Structure formats: structure tokens, C-alpha cells
Amino acid sequence: MDINDLRSIITVAGLLCFLAIVGWAYGKGSRKGFDEAAKLPFAEDDDDGAAENASHRR
Template identity: 45%
Template sequence: MDMILVRSIFTLVCLCVFVGIVAWAFKRGNKAQFEEAGRLPLSED
């Protein structure tokens, strides 16, 4: 395998990971968890 092929595969893997993270972040089921986590700094103990 030459370096061009290795770099191409690495770029493709990174793209898939990025798309997966974006899809997970915008999933509707996670909205409540993210809103709760966003309010944590403002809550009093």
C-alpha cells in the first residue's frame, strides 16, 4: 500500500466519524439530555 491510499482511507474514516458525531448531536432523542447538561452550570446545589 502506498501512502496515497493510506491517506485516502484515513480521510474517509475521519469523514465517517465526523458525520456520525453530527448525526448523534442532532438526533431528536438527545435534545432533553443536552438541555439538561446546558443548565448544569446555572443550577445551585
């Protein structure tokens, strides 16, 4: 086994990891979570200082 065999194995492993991430991202189960996360910047807060008040409570 020489360095080129090791490089080939690492390349194949990287490709498999990439395909696994793509499969997870485009899977049916992930859509709901991604849709909720996409709407977060547009969510209205009831109180403008809610984030400041929440961080100081302990």
C-alpha cells in the first residue's frame, strides 16, 4: 500500500461524506426544521427588549 492508495481511500471517503450530507439536507424529514429556521428572522417579538431581559435573568 503506497501513498496513492491512501489518497484514493481518502477521496472516496470524502465523496461518501459529501453524499451523506446532501442526502440529509434534501431528505423529507429535514424540510420542516429548515422551513422553521428560514422563518426565524421574520418572526415578530412581543417585546422589543425580550432578548436583553432574557440574557440578564438567572
